[in-house]
Amino acid sequence: MSTYIAPVRDMQFVMNELAGLEAVTQLPGYEESSPDLVEAIMDEAGKFASEVIDPINSVGDRQGCTWKDGVVTAADGYKDAYKLFVETGWNAMPCSTEFGGQGLPTLVSMAVQEMWKSASISFALCPMLTTGAIEAIAHHGSDELKNTYLPKMVEGTWTGTMNLTEPQAGSDLSAVRSKAIPQDDGSYRISGTKIFITWGEHDMAENIIHLVLARLPDAPPGVKGISLFVAPKYLVNADGSLGARNDLICASIEHKMGIHGSATAVMSFGEKDGAIGYLVGEANKGLGYMFTMMNHARLNVGLEGVGVSERAYQHALAYARERVQGAPIGDKSGVAKPIIHHPDVRRMLMDMKSRTEAMRALAYWVAAQMDHAHNDPDAAKAKEAQAMVDFLTPVVKGWCTESSVEITSTGIQVHGGMGFIEETGACQYMRDSRITPIYEGTTAIQANDLVGRKLAKDKDDAGKTGVGAAALTTKIRATVDELSKDAKLSDIGQQLGAALVQFEKATQWLLANYDSNPQTALAGAVPYLFLTGVVTGGWLMARAAQIAQKHLDGGSGDDFYKAKLATARYFAAHQLPKAAAYAAEVTEGSASVLSLEESLF
Template sequence: MPTYQTPLRDMRFAYSELFNPADIQALPGFEEVNNELVETILEEAGKFCESVLQPLNRSGDEEGCQFENGAVTTPKGFKQAYQAYCENGWGALTTNPEYGGQGLPNTVGTMVEEIICATNMSFGMYPGLTHGAYNAIEHYGTAEMKAIYLPKMVEGVWSGTMCLTEPHCGTDLGLLRTKAEPQAEGSYQITGTKIFISSGEHDLTENIIHLVLARLPDAPAGIKGISLFLVPKFLVNADASLGERNTVVCGAIEHKMGIKASSTCVMNFDAATGYLVGTPNKGMQAMFVMMNAARLGVGMQGLGISEVAYQNAVIYAKERLQGRSLKGAIYPDKPADPLVVHPDIRRMLLTMRAYTEGNRMLAVWMARQLDVSLHATDPEQQQTAEDFVALMTPIVKAFMTDCGSEIANLGMQVYGGHGFIREWGMEQFVRDARISQIYEGTNGVQALDLVGRKMPAHLGRSLRPFFHEVSEYLSAKQTDQRPEVQPFVQGLAKAFGRLQTVTAWLAEKSLGNPEEAGAAATDYLRLFALVTLAYLWLRAVEIALEKRAGDEALFYQAKLDTARFYYERLLPQTGALMSIILAGGSSLMSFNAEAF
């Protein structure tokens, strides 16, 4: 049975040492959010998730969701866990106090989300989808809609979904066929079938609020003719009490590779009553509020799986006796040495650690900027943060989930044959992690979003917050002659130079041939992410050098050693990625399609 311990010390490092927590407190509404409060929240979240959610992870995977006559039953213990989750206010952390929320920063919510994903990724899907639907309604719903639906969603007695995908269209939503017929009293009749709907039907809440993309009769063709509608499972009266059952039913649930305790549904809408959210034919604008929140949440799934896989791999590597050290027996009194003495085991463990801790720093950076973009009073500061969030959203989603899958597989490799056996738990992490690279826009689509939308948008404005910050930081560090710092400074400068070169090359080539951007997209996103982590690791190095002589010498020395591994063994990938990108896309696109 896998184990998990909330990485409170490393979370504290990312929140209050790597970045200045006073920046969060300076935002309107967050004046009371001090370090003591944040640490208490994280400690309590850890206790709840470790004691309530983590024990249900394996049993939920083995039992899965059950479907009968249109109804879905979640695994044993999930309903009680969900009730406790809501009663303890975990679903209301970052929501608006006007609707019963606690109004805490996204930075805090993001760290709690990592803990939830690490302990029970399937469980986290239910409140995660609700939070995304809440965001869309809060941004684009009418005042009446907000007053009726949001308090119930914040309380957790109603949940939410987003219904995009149809059997014939996934990423290309311009092909969707679901219809919305206007009614005399102002509602709409929604008819169509949606597939892969997470939390589309379950027994955890009284009502389920579906946000559905559909077409009005006179809608333009393609993506510009899509509207967003709110379709409740049970119709809602003016006093927020429940009325009759709406004509939306679950037709089936999917039998999946992983996250088996999360219900993934086929939803059939048969002239179901719905209500317009936002403006006609502008549904994608409203849905992207939900999708972007979901993409950050999926990034946290990758990070959560990374952490729990790493922790269990470390425990196994220290306990499992296998072979002798290449330089001779380290523990001659034992029949063999533990796995951790072997170089290749250490390569895997340090890879897992370097990516996980690096991604945690990135997650906190991203969440902080999201808070600034939503709450800053200075328009320029707000715009800069908004550009940063737009740029980093595809990177956080794609790179963190790629890492989650890679790290889970490395964890399985550390276990050897036992990793392939269910009872040890590592194979579930591998299966659960895999979907995170696919849903909410495949990672290939995230890469296309980065190079096709974020790079050229507003003449490259979204790139500036990151490029300017790293460039100014490097300029300031060129005069730092400390021998412990210079190898890192030079390593970052070289990798950042590669990113700058490739960015300029892509911008030029894409003007004449858009397929060049498509051919380079995935490699470019990874290159960008590796440079981003290098920047954060260098900042961590500076902090660790200052503090490693204190009471926590072991913690800070480990930071230095992990950073050194990252720079020497992982960051050099940027050289190969640059070569791949500059080779161009002709070897991809000139290949005869009939020869595949």
């Protein structure tokens, strides 16, 4: 088994030279995030990921969580690792200073959280859901709710969940049936069953704070009648100490394909008198509040795709360097060498490496845009940054996770037959990755959001649609123009320019057809999401190539820049040509998706 080593060099390159960390740290509230501090944080986080989290990943996969009479016990090592995680302040890192967090830029916390996800998605899911719950309460809860729950949640002593899905509802939240009955003291009694609740029950924290969607007795039907409630596992006394056990229980946990180390719970609320809950914000506005948490989670799930891809790549690379089998083609010595010398193994490793780096660049760049959107004093710049966040969030989630399934599968292929054997560890990364395109909104849900809301309904003050896509196109076009004048990088520029033409073509087709025939347009939504991911990732890799070439031209002998140039060229040659196929699916293939009568399937 290989050991995870955080790719700090590439992370810092993307943060500093692609995403613009210096500009981010000059935003109000981030002034103390100096380069030295960020570098120290990255180094320490890398050590923690390698030494504490990575060793428990395979243990969690083999053992899983255990359930008995409503009590869930985490796999060996998880409780101790989580305790150390909290004690060393990592849980508080991405949170606001108002309730004890460190208030670091999203860009920095995104890089650190990638390390947790590479080391163990199962472990990382617990603090990820807690951070999302913190965001929802901080944005929409009363001062009393904030003061009661957030300090302990930010610290990590208490963890958080979100309870949306029900057995009959799935992704259709309009079908939520859980009930909340108002009480005389201002609280509510909640009853209902929720499924697929990540870390809904465990033994790693003192208390678990559940955010629950439910309906009031007089609620209107559909999504307009959903309210959001806080329902703690243990009630909290006035002095902040833990009180009685609430009327909620983990009825069972799921037996899953992957992420075995994470408990996926069936939660039952109100088997007796009803679970005591507290309304967040206003009645019947819960779905909008929950989206604060869901959007946070979607970006983080996209980052899971980056993290597990990086881990699978490192694992495959280590094996390829050690596994000796046959003499390479053209090697007349006849001496067997490690398989990394074989051309197709090199192709697979380059594919894994280049795609993972492009995905990382996209996730970090969007994180930097979030920092500007929330903190930039220039209203115009903040608005422009928010437009990029809105347009690209579903792409980070959908493209990075779908890519991770392919990348982790390639990792197994590098191992050959040994990759199919569980003991090598390659299987786990593919099994863990497979949930990422599903939870927090399937790829189709992300694609429908991208095409329906972020493209067709994205209008400027004059009513022109496709504003976010147009702004992105302008940025990419500027890079293409620069590359066309650079003889050393013109090959990358040609590939990027050709891909951009396909993106523009598909974008205009969707804008022209969505209103008149939305079903046909949405039949091409997923290919359009992939198209956007490939073109945007290719743009960022092209910019990385420009930066690397500049350093080399300036006399740098750093092999990192040489590797970055080679990786960017590979992405341009092997990934950007896919843009034409994706565009053809959108513009020429959408009608065929709907052409077969239901009875003929």
